[in-house]
Amino acid sequence: MPLIAPSLLASDFLHLEDACKMINESEADWLHLDVMDGRFVPNISFGIPVIEHIRKATKKVCDVHLMIEEPEKLTPSFKKAGADILIVHLETCRNLHSNIQQIRSLGMKPAVAINPHSPVELLKDILEDLFHVLVMSVNPGFGGQSFISHSLDKVRELKKMITKTGKDILIEVDGGITLENAPYLVEAGADVLVAGSSIFQAKDPKEIIRLLKRIA
Numbered sequence: 001m002p003l004i005a006p007s008l009l010a011s012d013f014l015h016l017e018d019a020c021k022m023i024n025e026s027e028a029d030w031l032h033l034d035v036m037d038g039r040f041v042p043n044i045s046f047g048i049p050v051i052e053h054i055r056k057a058t059k060k061v062c063d064v065h066l067m068i069e070e071p072e073k074l075t076p077s078f079k080k081a082g083a084d085i086l087i088v089h090l091e092t093c094r095n096l097h098s099n100i101q102q103i104r105s106l107g108m109k110p111a112v113a114i115n116p117h118s119p120v121e122l123l124k125d126i127l128e129d130l131f132h133v134l135v136m137s138v139n140p141g142f143g144g145q146s147f148i149s150h151s152l153d154k155v156r157e158l159k160k161m162i163t164k165t166g167k168d169i170l171i172e173v174d175g176g177i178t179l180e181n182a183p184y185l186v187e188a189g190a191d192v193l194v195a196g197s198s199i200f201q202a203k204d205p206k207e208i209i210r211l212l213k214r215i216a
Contacts, residue, residue: 002182003192004212005030005063005172006205008054009045010196016050019200020057026206027213030061030085032174032194035078037068040092041141048074048081055082063194065113065174067140068092072099079106087111087134090118100129111172115140116148120158128165132192133158138175147176152188159189179208182215 006028011019023031033054036045055062064083068074071088072095078086086108093099096112103110109131112123116136123133135158137151155171162169172192173185182193193212202208 001213002186002190002215003029003170004209005032005192005194006199006209007032007034007174007194007196009034010200012200013046016054017057020054022205023060023209024058026209028060028209030063030192031058032063032065032196033083034065035068036141039069040089041067043141048077051078051081051083061085063087063172063192065134066092067113072102075099075102076106079108083108085109085111085131087113089113089115089140090122091115096126097129100126104129113140113174114154116151120154120161123158124161127161127169128167130169132170132172133162134172134174134194135190136175137173137177145176147178147181151175152184155185155188155190162189177212179211179215182212186215 006023034045036043038044061084062082063085065087069092086103088099090112100110111132113134135154137147138145170191171189173190174194177193177195178198199205199208
């Protein structure tokens with residue numbers, strides 16, 4: 001069974017508490033929180049104050065995805081806000097190993113995200129230091145995009161790299177995930193599925209989460 005991480009970015013921001021309640025009552029494993037700065041990506045989402053309140057409203061693992069420049073400047077603040085997992089982008093970190101060390105030293109699980117254009121080989125020298133890798137299956141910055149099919153090949157390739165390490169490193173996939181393409185991702189090696197629109201735009205979001213959870 002894959003872990004399911006609903007993306008709050010796709011929820012109704014006027015009713016975030018209701019969204020958290022729905023996720024709490026569902027079979028979701030994590031809550032995925034997208035932080036955008038308007039620099040690395042052409043959009044701004046929410047930041048530390050919102051995450052502080054979300055942390056109070058949920059018992060789920062808070063999987064915080066930083067789509068921001070210079071993440072090291074705010075890493076301690078995200079720890080204080082309640083992040084359990086902190087994801088930084090390969091493309092924004094000049095000293096990625098230092099970023100990962102910083103995250104781990106603060107008591108969070110470190111992860112790295114890679115954009116659709118970035119080859120997974122770039123993670124070779126950092127892979128064993130990670131809790132998981134986030135494969136972006138859409139271009140970061142906006143919800144509701146269509147799944148990039150080449151992402152399946154990246155997941156397969158990454159799975160082979162992880163197997164060679166002999167370590168339990170998770171593969172998370174984010175972007176355009178539906179009940180139709182999720183089985184192919186799990187077959188390719190994905191462990192965590194981030195789903196936004198397919199959950200929050202459904203008539204019964206908890207049922208979609210239940211169905212995604214049972215994909216094998």
